[in-house]
Amino acid sequence: MLPIGVFVALLIAWEGVVQIFGIPVYLLPAPSVIWTDTTAIASTIGKHTLATLGTIIMGFLISFAISLPLAVFMTSSPLISSAIYPLLVLTQSIPKVALAPILVVMLGANELPRLVITFLVAFFPLVISIAVGLMAVPEELTELGRSFKASKFQELYRIRLPYAVPFIFSGLKVAIALAVVGAVVGEFVNADKGLGYMIITATAFFKVPVAFGALIILSVMGVVLFQIVVIIERVFFPWSAANKETTIA
Amino acid sequence: MIEIDDLSKVFHSRDGAEVFALEDVSLDVGNNEFLTIVGPSGCGKSTLLRLVSGLIQPTSGAVAIDGNIVTEPRQDTGIVFQMPVLLPWSTILDNVLFPLKMLGSDVSDGIAKAHYLLDMVGLGGFQEKYPRELSGGMQQRAAICRSLIHNPSVLLMDEPFGALDALTREEMALEVLRIWTDEPKTILFVTHSITEAVLLADRVVVMSPRPGRIAEIININLPRPRTFKIESHNEFQQSTQRIRELIFGNRDEKRIVS
Numbered sequence: 002m003l004p005i006g007v008f009v010a011l012l013i014a015w016e017g018v019v020q021i022f023g024i025p026v027y028l029l030p031a032p033s034v035i036w037t038d039t040t041a042i043a044s045t046i047g048k049h050t051l052a053t054l055g056t057i058i059m060g061f062l063i064s065f066a067i068s069l070p071l072a073v074f075m076t077s078s079p080l081i082s083s084a085i086y087p088l089l090v091l092t093q094s095i096p097k098v099a100l101a102p103i104l105v106v107m108l109g110a111n112e113l114p115r116l117v118i119t120f121l122v123a124f125f126p127l128v129i130s131i132a133v134g135l136m137a138v139p140e141e142l143t144e145l146g147r148s149f150k151a152s153k154f155q156e157l158y159r160i161r162l163p164y165a166v167p168f169i170f171s172g173l174k175v176a177i178a179l180a181v182v183g184a185v186v187g188e189f190v191n192a193d194k195g196l197g198y199m200i201i202t203a204t205a206f207f208k209v210p211v212a213f214g215a216l217i218i219l220s221v222m223g224v225v226l227f228q229i230v231v232i233i234e235r236v237f238f239p240w241s242a243a244n245k246e247t248t249i250a
Numbered sequence: 251m252i253e254i255d256d257l258s259k260v261f262h263s264r265d266g267a268e269v270f271a272l273e274d275v276s277l278d279v280g281n282n283e284f285l286t287i288v289g290p291s292g293c294g295k296s297t298l299l300r301l302v303s304g305l306i307q308p309t310s311g312a313v314a315i316d317g318n319i320v321t322e323p324r325q326d327t328g329i330v331f332q333m334p335v336l337l338p339w340s341t342i343l344d345n346v347l348f349p350l351k352m353l354g355s356d357v358s359d360g361i362a363k364a365h366y367l368l369d370m371v372g373l374g375g376f377q378e379k380y381p382r383e384l385s386g387g388m389q390q391r392a393a394i395c396r397s398l399i400h401n402p403s404v405l406l407m408d409e410p411f412g413a414l415d416a417l418t419r420e421e422m423a424l425e426v427l428r429i430w431t432d433e434p435k436t437i438l439f440v441t442h443s444i445t446e447a448v449l450l451a452d453r454v455v456v457m458s459p460r461p462g463r464i465a466e467i468i469n470i471n472l473p474r475p476r477t478f479k480i481e482s483h484n485e486f487q488q489s490t491q492r493i494r495e496l497i498f499g500n501r502d503e504k505r506i507v508s
Contacts, residue, residue, distance in 0.1 A: 139333070139335055141331045141332075142335045144331075145329065145348075146352060147305060147323055148323040148329050149323070149325075149348075150322070150323060150325070151352050159351070159352065163337065164338075240339045240382070241339070
């Protein structure tokens with residue numbers, strides 16, 4: 002209850018400061034103004050929210066779909082790992098915000114460059130977490146597999162991948178948060194819909210309360226998506242979530 | 251029957267130097283014999299066990315089980331490591347059944363056997379628990395059940411109680427003896443504990459380090475079934491004393507006794 006109390010107190014303080022000092026709405030809108038202005042165009046906001054949500058989820062799923070086989074491939078031999086790893090690091094050293102307009106030119110003004118940017122922002126920590134998880138398997142466990150004549154595939158499927166599940170979820174939690182950032186960056190550069198696009202157009206017309214409204218929706222969306230990943234882990238891999246709790250405690 | 255013939259294993263360290271983990275080890279192990287291997291760190295006792303298991307290959311010499319040279323892990327061999335290494339995502343029952351899944355055997359046939367083994371080691375009510383819900387000793391018991399599920403005729407135990415506390419350790423030693431009496435099999439048991447080695451064994455192989463060689467093989471003619479009472483037996487005392495001498499040398503005796 003305490004965090005909620007603090008939050009409410011902050012909102013009241015914010016509202017009070019804006020009222021008392023008469024701060025202009027284009028500098029800092031009061032919470033009440035943000036609420037009324039944003040809810041006034043609820044259906045438009047809803048449409049933009051769905052567009053952004055779609056980009057985030059698609060980009061996130063693409064990141065996972067590419068990261069998993071890539072990490073498996075990387076960890077299959079030290080040679081492959083040493084060949085690919087520097088390239089991965091290189092992709093991370095590219096500022097994604099600077100890359101975005103170039104991608105729009107290359108890929109066209111459609112959903113594709115937004116998905117690519119979301120993917121580029123989200124996939125790296127995911128690949129690394131999965132690879133670390135696959136490598137963290139105790140040697141005795143793989144030896145145990147070998148002593149029962151496990152094939153490479155069986156070892157991967159029955160030992161390495163399950164063992165990596167807690168690591169995969171750590172990566173997924175980081176990736177979902179980054180996917181939100183990636184999607185908004187993509188919409189800043191090129192979009193005709195989405196919350197990022199809304200913020201750009203709203204600020205261009207000094208509709209700051211609406212921009213704030215979009216910002217708040219983005220934050221809430223980030224928290225909710227993160228929690229969904231947490232819940233998926235708890236429901237489908239309870240041993241993974243439980244193991245982590247015991248190690249943290 | 252296991253025949254170990256002139257076995258040597260050389261490892262290459264990172265700087266290219268050769269490390270003789272094992273040199274010219276020859277040893278015959280009889281059917282259903284309980285053989286313990288004791289020696290200081292670096293004497294190659296774990297290497298010997300891994301060579302017998304087929305997980306690694308010798309530099310020269312050979313291991314044969316029932317007349318067949320070991321070139322890869324065999325189905326009639328079970329292994330217990332120092333750590334239980336149970337699968338954290340599987341229940342105790344599924345962990346015990348894991349070898350059958352790996353070997354592609356019919357798991358349903360193994361369920362009765364798994365229940366029998368778990369009952370035998372006192373884990374009767376824990377089939378559906380997860381490894382993290384069990385103590386270290388209980389996890390190691392489950393690991394022993396896992397090593398027995400596919401009815402191996404050879405059981406290799408690499409310091410299986412090394413990670414357990416002293417009290418649990420003594421309890422487990424008797425447990426292994428009981429299992430061995432119920433289901434006779436050839437056991438190679440590596441340990442750091444001299445009393446454990448003597449308590450369990452028909453013969454104790456004492457090894458010396460750098461390079462790993464057999465220093466002496468000591469016959470233990472103590473009566474079976476054995477309990478801790480046997481430790482007051484004269485032959486028990488003599489055997490442990492002899493092993494201490496072999497490992498630490500006579501000159502250090504005073505210091506060790508004090």
